[in-house]
């Protein structure tokens with residue numbers, strides 16, 4: 158399928174690994190010029206030759222977002238046609254243990270990164286027209302989990318933001334979100350990541366057993382997805398093929414338990 162992306166300029170926020178990396182590669186493969194921002198400078202430099210440009214910055218800070226926006230404007234000479242807001246990070250904790258500082262940090266990572274980028278780039282994207290934004294949400298936005306409350310609240314906020322921005326900037330900028338279920342990335346596999354957290358949660362010794370219990374508990378018959386499963390949907394929503402879709406929030410793989 159031709160996603161009709163040749164000549165488009167795209168910025169992928171938080172793309173050194175995982176879903177963001179898969180999106181950056183697919184956009185590039187489809188003919189777009191792609192800049193990737195991330196805080197992992199070493200890995201960005203290792204992968205830099207695959208994309209038009211890379212910018213290393215803490216994208217959960219106002220200064221880091223400013224730096225990324227400056228780099229994008231300098232490299233492309235203007236705002237991008239496509240903005241992928243993929244920054245997000247969640248660690249389990251009980252509600253009573255989440256301090257004010259952690260709430261503030263979680264907001265900075267999971268909501269403010271997207272808000273700051275949209276505020277900086279959307280006016281120019283809207284002025285040019287035919288632009289698209291895709292935000293990476295989570296199935297937890299619609300299916301609250303007590304152990305990931307700060308993360309889930311931010312992902313629910315991202316849905317509101319997606320729909321409100323879609324309304325404000327239509328028809329010049331389409332704004333959509335994807336809501337992935339579990340996707341096998343470093344979020345799961347890194348030391349202290351979701352798999353390790355599940356081992357502790359279920360009190361089992363074995364990582365495979367912990368994942369199996371999780372899939373049964375959450376009723377996830379499709380199992381765990383891959384970064385490419387999400388990237389395919391994001392690139393479609395960012396492409397002109399989705400020209401009649403805005404304000405939508407697409408469930409990917411994980412949301413069979415409820416009606417919404």
Ligand SMILES: NC(=O)c1ccc[n+]([C@@H]2O[C@H](COP(=O)([O-])OP(=O)(O)OC[C@H]3O[C@@H](n4cnc5c(N)ncnc54)[C@H](O)[C@@H]3O)[C@@H](O)[C@H]2O)c1
Nearest residue numbers: 171173174175176196216243244245295339340342343344
């Ligand atoms: N993996 C899943 O199961 C899952 C499910 C639902 C939603 N998501 C969402 O998908 C998105 C991508 O997650 P992933 O699974 O690919 O994770 P990942 O850990 O593979 O990638 C996250 C990327 O974000 C970067 N990053 C983290 N903090 C940063 C910061 N402060 N500044 C700049 N870059 C930073 C990391 O270096 C990494 O490249 C996130 O928004 C996450 O919430 C993931």
